[in-house]
Amino acid sequence: MAVKRRDLIRGGASVAAGLAAGGLPSGPSSAQAPQPPIRWDGEADVVVIGSGASGLSAAIVAREAGSTVIVVEAEKDIGGHAICSGGNVPLGGGTSVQKKYGIADSPDLLFRDLTDWSVVEPNGFADYRYNDREIIRAFADNSAACFEWLLAHGVIFVDKAPDARGGNSVGNSVPREMHAAVMRWPMVQTGQPADPSIQAVLSSGNGLMRPLEAAARKAGVEILLEHRMTAIHRQAPHSGPALGIAVSNDGATRNIRARKAVIIATGGSSGNVNFRRMIDPRLGEEYCGLAGMPWSNQDASGELAAMAIGASLWGLANQAAEFGYSVTKAGYIGCQYGYRNLQWMPGSTVFARARASGLRVADWQNVILVNMLGQRFYDETAEQFTANDYNSIDPYVQGSWRNVKSVTYDPHNFLNAALAGIGDGRNGGGPIWAIFDADAAARAKWDPRPPHVDIDGGFFFSAPTLAELAGKIVMKYQRVPMPPANLEATVARYNSFVESGVDEDFAKPKPLYKIAKPPFYAGWATPVPHDTRAGLRINGKCQVFDMNGEVIPSLYCGGESAGGFSLHGLARAACQGFIAGTNANAEKRRA
Numbered sequence: 001m002a003v004k005r006r007d008l009i010r011g012g013a014s015v016a017a018g019l020a021a022g023g024l025p026s027g028p029s030s031a032q033a034p035q036p037p038i039r040w041d042g043e044a045d046v047v048v049i050g051s052g053a054s055g056l057s058a059a060i061v062a063r064e065a066g067s068t069v070i071v072v073e074a075e076k077d078i079g080g081h082a083i084c085s086g087g088n089v090p091l092g093g094g095t096s097v098q099k100k101y102g103i104a105d106s107p108d109l110l111f112r113d114l115t116d117w118s119v120v121e122p123n124g125f126a127d128y129r130y131n132d133r134e135i136i137r138a139f140a141d142n143s144a145a146c147f148e149w150l151l152a153h154g155v156i157f158v159d160k161a162p163d164a165r166g167g168n169s170v171g172n173s174v175p176r177e178m179h180a181a182v183m184r185w186p187m188v189q190t191g192q193p194a195d196p197s198i199q200a201v202l203s204s205g206n207g208l209m210r211p212l213e214a215a216a217r218k219a220g221v222e223i224l225l226e227h228r229m230t231a232i233h234r235q236a237p238h239s240g241p242a243l244g245i246a247v248s249n250d251g252a253t254r255n256i257r258a259r260k261a262v263i264i265a266t267g268g269s270s271g272n273v274n275f276r277r278m279i280d281p282r283l284g285e286e287y288c289g290l291a292g293m294p295w296s297n298q299d300a301s302g303e304l305a306a307m308a309i310g311a312s313l314w315g316l317a318n319q320a321a322e323f324g325y326s327v328t329k330a331g332y333i334g335c336q337y338g339y340r341n342l343q344w345m346p347g348s349t350v351f352a353r354a355r356a357s358g359l360r361v362a363d364w365q366n367v368i369l370v371n372m373l374g375q376r377f378y379d380e381t382a383e384q385f386t387a388n389d390y391n392s393i394d395p396y397v398q399g400s401w402r403n404v405k406s407v408t409y410d411p412h413n414f415l416n417a418a419l420a421g422i423g424d425g426r427n428g429g430g431p432i433w434a435i436f437d438a439d440a441a442a443r444a445k446w447d448p449r450p451p452h453v454d455i456d457g458g459f460f461f462s463a464p465t466l467a468e469l470a471g472k473i474v475m476k477y478q479r480v481p482m483p484p485a486n487l488e489a490t491v492a493r494y495n496s497f498v499e500s501g502v503d504e505d506f507a508k509p510k511p512l513y514k515i516a517k518p519p520f521y522a523g524w525a526t527p528v529p530h531d532t533r534a535g536l537r538i539n540g541k542c543q544v545f546d547m548n549g550e551v552i553p554s555l556y557c558g559g560e561s562a563g564g565f566s567l568h569g570l571a572r573a574a575c576q577g578f579i580a581g582t583n584a585n586a587e588k589r590r591a
């Protein structure tokens with residue numbers, strides 16, 4: 001381990017709840033127990049947990065401002081979800097590129113956009129209504145500065161005007177979306193650089209995070225890979241400043257002291273089944289294909305460690321709201337990790353964990369989607385939740401009741417039917433299977449064999465008859481057998497709809513293809529959790545609050561682990577890292 005063992009024992013300092021090796025704090029009762037003094041194994045002024053968009057930004061800012069910085073990262077490589085991402089970065093408020101293209105934006109305009117109560121989705125959900133005003137003000141005021149800072153730290157954006165491509169609740173007044181160019185960086189998805197002809201125009205999180213990693217290392221940030229934070233130390237279980245963290249590395253637990261502050265940048269909670277079900281009970285363990293996994297998880301470890309020392313959550317309404325990417329329709333079938341904007345290829349360093357690339361569904365006419373019982377439940381071509389961005393509402397008048405006249409109510413959406421369940425009294429919809437035949441595979445140009453599909457993991461099955469196919473679907477999350485007669489009847493009825501041209505059950509627009517030619521296939525197509533839009537309570541400085549509404553001294557949080565701000569991704573994370581790093585650096589150094 002890079003951290004040197006030091007026998008620095010602080011008399012009187014106590015350890016926050018549950019410092020058992022490798023585990024998270026076990027709760028308030030253990031927090032009351034007398035705690036031994038902390039034995040510090042290493043130290044820095046600022047200790048950052050997580051090396052994603054928020055963590056690396058915070059680390060560089062703090063280091064360049066004069067603090068020594070250690071970043072601990074649970075995984076084998078840096079980057080988190082940010083490096084797997086599409087690299088679409090909606091920073092605005094008057095950036096140099098907005099000015100270059102004559103787009104009039106300002107912090108005030110951005111603030112009003114992201115707190116606009118009047119903007120709603122066609123299904124009635126409001127994108128911005130539940131955002132915390134102080135947190136949005138801080139983002140609006142720092143957004144343009146953060147963008148210029150990224151440019152100054154080696155991030156190259158595609159040379160074009162900001163647009164709304166890849167946006168997700170980034171404000172309706174003006175285009176803000178910029179795109180980090182992948183350039184020559186090898187991509188985590190493939191292990192290879194992109195084709196030279198598209199390197200300067202392909203938007204990718206690799207083009208954001210590798211330059212930030214280089215900048216962090218150049219500045220002297222110490223990055224400890226495979227160091228998983230397991231607890232945050234506080235002076236007393238529920239009072240005093242955060243003093244440092246415990247990390248697990250190679251089977252051992254070490255304690256790292258933070259002389260100024262600890263920054264939580266752990267990327268959210270959507271991958272923690274029990275945590276996410278506090279907000280949406282439907283999201284059981286069958287939703288096992290979290291976007292961004294298996295590169296990194298969103299296991300709520302930052303939230304749980306902070307809650308163990310008294311921290312509060314914030315803005316939980318945003319997580320259950322039906323807009324954006326909190327849960328998405330699968331885009332690749334036949335594999336566990338089927339998020340529509342991420343495909344793992346055999347050259348990736350995590351391919352052994354991903355196990356299959358999946359079959360990309362470009363046309364949902366090629367499959368039917370059935371539940372555990374082999375029954376269809378909705379129009380397969382229906383889409384997932386939408387989000388409001390520039391031009392989504394036309395005409396748009398900021399903050400005006402008139403916007404309601406520009407939105408036509410339309411709750412048509414695939415996801416809620418998929419998550420509804422099979423009527424067995426259990427929460428969650430269970431596995432969703434894409435059923436198709438040999439003709440569909442030929443039409444879609446799918447090769448239904450490994451490494452494209454995950455047969456060994458139980459995410460893909462094939463058989464010469466539909467009845468045999470149903471009988472073969474046995475895997476961890478298929479909690480009831482699929483009755484063969486059900487699947488046969490479902491396909492026979494669907495084929496009759498193809499003949500008549502009318503889907504009498506779910507109004508799929510003109511069903512086109514019969515499922516008739518063996519072999520028959522069943523590929524995993526279960527919805528995918530993605531964004532965390534709720535997390536720890538912070539203020540505009542990114543300081544974490546406790547349950548009494550008081551700041552926990554020396555503890556900061558940014559990105560998806562922070563609550564109060566419903567914005568998909570990178571801009572929020574990078575900007576809050578920028579803010580947290582600045583404020584953590586400004587803290588007084590403890591002797």
Ligand SMILES: Cc1cc2nc3c(=O)[nH]c(=O)nc-3n(C[C@H](O)[C@H](O)[C@H](O)COP(=O)(O)OP(=O)(O)OC[C@H]3O[C@@H](n4cnc5c(N)ncnc54)[C@H](O)[C@@H]3O)c2cc1C
Nearest residue numbers: 050052054074080081082086088229267292559560569570
């Ligand atoms: C496929 C995909 C595409 C996306 N595309 C876009 C896009 O185009 N535009 C956009 O704005 N957003 C996009 N996003 C979302 C965006 O990537 C995230 O919102 C953003 O990365 C969040 O930043 P973060 O710093 O909070 O978390 P992350 O970037 O996920 O970083 C968190 C880091 O913390 C580490 N960590 C977690 N727990 C611990 C622990 N206990 N100890 C040590 N380390 C820990 C993780 O391993 C990870 O490296 C995308 C996400 C995915 C998965």
